Amino acid sequence: MLYHCDHKQLIMNIPAKAHTFAQTVFSLTVAEHGRMALNLQEFIKQELNKNQGKLSPDHANAILSGNANRQLTAWLQLLATDAGLDSGLIDGFWGPQTDFAFNSLLFLHENGALPPFWRDYVPLNLNPNNWPLEKEADLIAFYGQPCNESSLLLIDLPYEHRLAWDLSTKVRRTRCHSKVADSIVRVLDKVKAHYGEDKIKELRLDRFGGCYNPRRKRGGTQWSTHAWGIALDYDPDRNQLQWGRDRAHFAKAEYEPWWSFWEEEGWVSLGRKSNFDWMHVQAAR
Numbered sequence: 081m082l083y084h085c086d087h088k089q090l091i092m093n094i095p096a097k098a099h100t101f102a103q104t105v106f107s108l109t110v111a112e113h114g115r116m117a118l119n120l121q122e123f124i125k126q127e128l129n130k131n132q133g134k135l136s137p138d139h140a141n142a143i144l145s146g147n148a149n150r151q152l153t154a155w156l157q158l159l160a161t162d163a164g165l166d167s168g169l170i171d172g173f174w175g176p177q178t179d180f181a182f183n184s185l186l187f188l189h190e191n192g193a194l195p196p197f198w199r200d201y202v203p204l205n206l207n208p209n210n211w212p213l214e215k216e217a218d219l220i221a222f223y224g225q226p227c228n229e230s231s232l233l234l235i236d237l238p239y240e241h242r243l244a245w246d247l248s249t250k251v252r253r254t255r256c257h258s259k260v261a262d263s264i265v266r267v268l269d270k271v272k273a274h275y276g277e278d279k280i281k282e283l284r285l286d287r288f289g290g291c292y293n294p295r296r297k298r299g300g301t302q303w304s305t306h307a308w309g310i311a312l313d314y315d316p317d318r319n320q321l322q323w324g325r326d327r328a329h330f331a332k333a334e335y336e337p338w339w340s341f342w343e344e345e346g347w348v349s350l351g352r353k354s355n356f357d358w359m360h361v362q363a364a365r
């Protein structure tokens with residue numbers, strides 16, 4: 081069975097509530113400042129033109145000359161960014177990160193503040209091992225070429241893992257990049273000490289989805305971080321790629337220590353950072 085992760089170009093449908101919200105903001109702005117545009121679409125165009133400098137340079141022209149949905153998306157990304165929410169690049173594509181930022185923005189609008197647990201999920205921003213950025217050139221400079229098996233090391237896992245798709249297969253060792261080997265062992269030692277073997281099983285922190293895997297990101301030409309052996313997947317069944325924190329089990333409070341142990345070593349959870357692919361953790365920023 082194949083599980084696909086770090087697939088960052090997911091494009092989702094714009095939810096109906098995004099249109100409703102846009103209309104609300106437009107109406108409020110008109111009420112406050114008088115008539116500044118004939119309709120919502122024209123208003124969005126004006127706002128995008130005013131804020132050209134904030135649009136992703138690679139996408140600015142396409143957004144400004146694009147269709148209504150792309151402009152709506154870019155404008156909501158802009159509003160979320162201005163509100164201090166991380167919606168990623170302002171590219172006019174509705175993906176999981178935009179979706180989460182939009183839902184936070186909606187909450188903020190309706191309640192005047194974010195709920196406390198929203199803020200609690202802000203990941204630790206530490207990088208004691210100086211993991212590189214997740215850009216191919218940076219990854220190669222730090223880790224060497226992808227799919228290079230001579231850079232891998234076999235490590236003993238501090239507690240017994242099982243293959244997520246075949247629980248009868250026990251996993252005591254795995255191959256990973258030599259530069260991340262010690263860090264993985266330190267993290268899993270802490271996990272074992274904190275949770276204990278029974279709790280580990282209960283939380284399914286032993287259901288292993290793999291580490292080294294010489295493959296490209298799905299639908300793209302870029303290498304997956306798994307191709308360097310610097311990413312691990314856990315419990316893919318209950319943390320599916322497109323699931324957000326409303327469904328992914330690893331978003332629950334009892335996994336807070338699990339993520340803290342990784343983040344203390346500079347590892348990045350795509351779930352905590354961008355609210356998708358909650359199975360995945362990587363030694364790249």
Ligand SMILES: [Zn+2]
Pocket residue numbers: 084085086306311312313359360361
């Ligand atoms: Zn992964």
